Amino acid sequence: xxxxxxxxxxxxxxxxxxxxxxSGLGAGRPGLLYPGEPENCRRDALHFLLILGxxxxxxxxxxxxRIEGRAFQMLVTLALAALPVHYVLPFRWKKxxxxxxxxxxxxxxxxxxxxxxxxxxxxxxxxxCFLPIAWHARVAILAALAVAFGVATTRPGPLAAAxxxxxxxxxxxxxxxRMIVYAYELKHARRPETLVDTLSYFFLLPNYCFLHFPVVxxxxxxxxxxxxxxxxxxxxxxxxxxxGTVHLLLYxxxxxxxxxxxxxxxxxxxxxxxLVCNYLLYLRVSGQFHMACGMLHLFGFQLPETHHHYxxxxxxxxxxxxxxxxxKDFMVRIVFNPVVFRLKRRPQPxxxxxxxxxxxxxTWLLHxxxxxxxxxxxxxxxxxxxxxxxxxxxxLINVQLDARGTRARAPRSATPSPRRVAVRALKMAGxxxxxxxxxxxxxxxxxxxWLEMLCRGARIADSATDIRDLVAGMISSAA
Amino acid sequence: xxxxxxxxxxxxxxxxxxxxxxxxxxxxxxxxxxxRARSALESARSPxxxxxxxxxxxxxxxxxxxxxxxxxxxxxxxxxLRLLGKPTDWNRFRAANVSRxxxxxxxxxxxxxxxxxSLFGQPFTTNAHGMRDRxxxxxxxxxxxxxxxxxxxxxxxxxxGADEMYVNLLEDWLNLHAERLGLGRRFEVLNFAxxxxxxxxxxxxxxxxARQFHPDLVIYSATMLDVRLLEIHLCDMLQARVDLRYxxxxxxxxxxGITAADLALDSKERLLHKDxxxxxxxxxxxxxxxxxxGTLAADCRAAGVPLAFAIIPRVGLADAPNARANAVIRxxxxxxxxxxxxxxLSHIFDHLDPGTLEIAAWDDHPNALGHRRLFLGLAxxxxxxxxxxxALFHVDEARHVAEGPRPGVLKE
Numbered sequence: 042x043x044x045x046x047x048x049x050x051x052x053x054x055x056x057x058x059x060x061x062x063x064s065g066l067g068a069g070r071p072g073l074l075y076p077g078e079p080e081n082c083r084r085d086a087l088h089f090l091l092i093l094g095x096x097x098x099x100x101x102x103x104x105x106x107r108i109e110g111r112a113f114q115m116l117v118t119l120a121l122a123a124l125p126v127h128y129v130l131p132f133r134w135k136k137x138x139x140x141x142x143x144x145x146x147x148x149x150x151x152x153x154x155x156x157x158x159x160x161x162x163x164x165x166x167x168x169x170c171f172l173p174i175a176w177h178a179r180v181a182i183l184a185a186l187a188v189a190f191g192v193a194t195t196r197p198g199p200l201a202a203a204x205x206x207x208x209x210x211x212x213x214x215x216x217x218x219r220m221i222v223y224a225y226e227l228k229h230a231r232r233p234e235t236l237v238d239t240l241s242y243f244f245l246l247p248n249y250c251f252l253h254f255p256v257v258x259x260x261x262x263x264x265x266x267x268x269x270x271x272x273x274x275x276x277x278x279x280x281x282x283x284x285g286t287v288h289l290l291l292y293x294x295x296x297x298x299x300x301x302x303x304x305x306x307x308x309x310x311x312x313x314x315x316l317v318c319n320y321l322l323y324l325r326v327s328g329q330f331h332m333a334c335g336m337l338h339l340f341g342f343q344l345p346e347t348h349h350h351y352x353x354x355x356x357x358x359x360x361x362x363x364x365x366x367x368x369k370d371f372m373v374r375i376v377f378n379p380v381v382f383r384l385k386r387r388p389q390p391x392x393x394x395x396x397x398x399x400x401x402x403x404t405w406l407l408h409x410x411x412x413x414x415x416x417x418x419x420x421x422x423x424x425x426x427x428x429x430x431x432x433x434x435x436x437l438i439n440v441q442l443d444a445r446g447t448r449a450r451a452p453r454s455a456t457p458s459p460r461r462v463a464v465r466a467l468k469m470a471g472x473x474x475x476x477x478x479x480x481x482x483x484x485x486x487x488x489x490x491w492l493e494m495l496c497r498g499a500r501i502a503d504s505a506t507d508i509r510d511l512v513a514g515m516i517s518s519a520a
Numbered sequence: 521x522x523x524x525x526x527x528x529x530x531x532x533x534x535x536x537x538x539x540x541x542x543x544x545x546x547x548x549x550x551x552x553x554x555x556r557a558r559s560a561l562e563s564a565r566s567p568x569x570x571x572x573x574x575x576x577x578x579x580x581x582x583x584x585x586x587x588x589x590x591x592x593x594x595x596x597x598x599x600x601l602r603l604l605g606k607p608t609d610w611n612r613f614r615a616a617n618v619s620r621x622x623x624x625x626x627x628x629x630x631x632x633x634x635x636x637x638s639l640f641g642q643p644f645t646t647n648a649h650g651m652r653d654r655x656x657x658x659x660x661x662x663x664x665x666x667x668x669x670x671x672x673x674x675x676x677x678x679x680x681g682a683d684e685m686y687v688n689l690l691e692d693w694l695n696l697h698a699e700r701l702g703l704g705r706r707f708e709v710l711n712f713a714x715x716x717x718x719x720x721x722x723x724x725x726x727x728x729x730a731r732q733f734h735p736d737l738v739i740y741s742a743t744m745l746d747v748r749l750l751e752i753h754l755c756d757m758l759q760a761r762v763d764l765r766y767x768x769x770x771x772x773x774x775x776x777g778i779t780a781a782d783l784a785l786d787s788k789e790r791l792l793h794k795d796x797x798x799x800x801x802x803x804x805x806x807x808x809x810x811x812x813x814g815t816l817a818a819d820c821r822a823a824g825v826p827l828a829f830a831i832i833p834r835v836g837l838a839d840a841p842n843a844r845a846n847a848v849i850r851x852x853x854x855x856x857x858x859x860x861x862x863x864x865l866s867h868i869f870d871h872l873d874p875g876t877l878e879i880a881a882w883d884d885h886p887n888a889l890g891h892r893r894l895f896l897g898l899a900x901x902x903x904x905x906x907x908x909x910x911a912l913f914h915v916d917e918a919r920h921v922a923e924g925p926r927p928g929v930l931k932e
Binding site: 099101108150252279290293300301302 | 531532535536538539540542543546547559560563564565566567570571572603837875881882
């Protein structure tokens, strides 16, 4: 009697089923293909040189605009050098070559001592996953190790003294979420994972310049490997990197040119400017995620897009689906689906509500957990709790409305009517405004500071004066 | 299932052309009159923090520079710098072992004498008096004109070799120019600057050190970060229970309403309520600065030594025109309040690529080229200022007006 859950929350196939692994051996087309290699691996010097040239051009852009610091440029340079070798290697050597390039990148960026410590600790964590004991026991050991590492980062002791400080956040960015996904896979996989697959999943080359990294799904990562013709994959990666570049440049313009400090909000006009610009700072995250996934494409890993026009969301569930898609997929797999499955005997609205609330509670706690590893503080505060709580409730309401509306939805015509366009625009504006407002709450040091800023922003009279001055200034400068 | 896709050249070509366009925009020379476009391009090229974030983290940055941060946040900040490209051997000021702590002393720390080290691939040397400078005797040789420079890290030459520092370039030029004018006068520019010295420490350095060398001119170097350095110095003194020494400092602290409870220390002997103390002191920073300069000006006047007030910028957006405007107005106001000639070099790095002028992407101190620009700016400002030029070169007013200054080798 209730609509299907999948249609309201995850309208697309589950991420790990989105790509079809390659099969079939090459035949017919020109180009180098070693015996036994998949057709998608067929090499073509001209196509590859064009791709390499484009990557070189992007690297020049990164250097001219000093994008994301030297570590990023070092890793793109490394990718540029490693890519031809990776390209000509036989298929079975490609993943080990990628892991080697990642290890080289780790060492180049952070130095030999840090790299050695990270690799040794990573070997321990991965080794636990391969222990011939029950899954629950392995997970318990991993959890104990995480606690021990967490204690080591905060309290001086023999372990903390022996390990460079930089090691912990680097290790955390590699394992804090991907280990959860991997452990989930270990539980449900039909056959054991190979060591090289595991290493390639944890040692991701772009991770060493983007510590805040998308939560790549293990199965998606493996199934997407050479799931498409290699040049098409690499070109898609370059387009992703270019999109990331645009996002990062826009971010800088907003950050340096347009954003005002919250303390300088004094009327409705400055409040509106602050809300919009503060929300647009997220462009840095989307830019970095595009860049990271684009770099992975170059080495044959086809991954879904990380963000999809999130500024154009028409509702809160739509927003949740478009922004940080990997996180949404992670939550759906690890939290939402298990909760819905456990409550399958309950009425569907109850199951949906419980699962949605569980997702947002987990998201809140996991963001604090991420903050602990990457920033050294938990960051659990009232603005944080309110942000996730309010967003969770809004998504919950939206999910229920979507669920009810799905049955009655009329088929859409090819050309939308002006009314439909207007309604859509209003929905987008409403969603954008609400999210921008919530985002400012999340960025505030306290709820009191946020309310004070809103009160200052409610001074309409000053705004009118400001707008009048602005218009007068524009007219005089035009004259 | 295998999907052998035909190459779709159009989107790839479009993306390639778009990349080329972005590159062209990044490299295009934009006319000086297009201020808005230039500013936008500089912003797009800048990996720095914006004004608000700089304000929020400046203390952390300088405390990091000094080596005082030992917290997890400090570690993460170091990691962010590493991602920007900071190498492992890029030492902090204290870790470099070039300074020494002065317990219970208003000055808090000073450079060690006779240091010979390599920092960031550049030699870092100090003379027998603990100055980042060439060797000088305390007694002034006959026929020598001495200029004392009071300043902080930029004037100390953080990240550049001794011969590349603007202070030494200025000394070389003054001697060369005097020779061209046929003056039998030697110049010595004595550098009393120490990294992270607040205005009050600069005053103290003048009283305890510079004055012994009998300078004929004092150049006080101000930066847009001085208020933050003043805050760090005050908090450090309150934390270490150091005597505040000057009445105007004691009065400001009292007027701020800082109580004994505010000064409570934690188990590591750090201020428990540092943020509260900063909040209370904040309204008094500029008045403390003003009193500091008043005291220095009075000292110099009593000694018959002219005092000039130079404003030195950092490289990059930190001190871009909009960002520095307010601080420059305040600094100029203080100088004018005490009738000090202002050598305003704050514009010296405007519209230049910060990447070519800073010592590293993670450190906005000027490199050798930046110091050369500072020297050129300072020398030109000295030439323009009739009174200072006259004091330096004994040129009478009438000749200065009639012939105009002869800037000698002041070419880019």
